[in-house]
Amino acid sequence: MAIRERRERERAERERAIISAARDLAESEGWDAVTTRRLAAEIEYSQPVLYSHFKGKEAIMAAVAVEGFADLARDLAAARVAAAGERQAVAAVAEAYTSFAERRPALYDAMFTLRVDLPFASPDAPIDLPRGFAELADAVRPIAAGDELEALTETFWSALHGLVTLMRSGRLRRADHARRLALLVDRFTRGT
Amino acid sequence: MAIRERRERERAERERAIISAARDLAESEGWDAVTTRRLAAEIEYSQPVLYSHFKGKEAIMAAVAVEGFADLARDLAAARVAAAGERQAVAAVAEAYTSFAERRPALYDAMFTLRVDLPFASPDAPIDLPRGFAELADAVRPIAAGDELEALTETFWSALHGLVTLMRSGRLRRADHARRLALLVDRFTRGT
DNA sequence: TCCAGAATCTAGCGCCGCTAGGAACAAGAG
């Protein structure tokens, strides 16, 4: 029986290795460089082994994304609790969000841009996804006034996501990022 | 000389055919289905002919995107001038923008999501791109108050883009779209 | 020591974007 356990442990370790290799490779060379052949070489197994752990490449990316949700939720929480007031909390969370996207672009893409097979606005979403959303919602709550909190949080999130993706793809000048972020926070916190 | 002219005309027609085929194929089956082989078959020429017109597949997508900017600019202009007042103009333009993205998803992706080799915030951006941006800016101007118009327009645009992309990728429930859009417009037009 | 079943690999399928090299063709010169 102990043998079986060791087997399962080794298998779990290998799965972790696949996810780490995918994340590292994506962060250093972009997702285009993450091929099943390179991943297999990285973990020193043959290609088909990947398919005994994951349904396909998209599932590997989804697994990387799930890891990212935990990191993002942590960053957002830290920013929120460190803020001095309600409006500062909104600004701090916004800053933390965009900074996460800038620091971990490949991870961010897996989470929010690339097509991956993950349930989002659904009960069986990965556990850390609603956690991150809840952090945003906590920051937004004081400025929600009469508005529905969930929809307002989604809207705020969308705005942050738009800023980040348009800037990252070269559609917005990076230099004006801080100004745009300030404007967004200002408009959302007005009159509350 | 007339022969040369006919040649050039035919060549221009073929280039148009390539762009149309790419757009149609992308809109009916998605960009993944747009391969150089299928495009070549569609225009009834061999694959290498594509490369005598465009540097590569990305350049074809960029050409499709450029066409889209003209369409979007037209939609935005129509929405803006038909609106009854300043705030209604903001709402109308926002609605027109997201509706364009919903109706022409593949085109929208080429324009704003996929990596294409196009200059954006730069003097040599395709002519219709600043036109679309100017339409947005015209709608935003009355609500800019003391804020810098360009940065505010970029921020508003980003929010629309975020709403659209997160919804389209299944990260936001489609059912709440109108509510989110209304919240966005409300927050941007507050106190002006 | 042998065997059944699990674990893993080799080899290959059909596709991709892209390109080298040659065939077919048309335009001007004699």
Added chain:
DNA sequence: CTCTTGTTCCTAGCGGCGCTAGATTCTGGA
């Protein structure tokens, strides 16, 4: 009308992709 020259276009193929069938190797228990 024939020949040369330059353009146009195609056939064929390169290396790489995600993924999988089938063979092979390994391993725990009889």
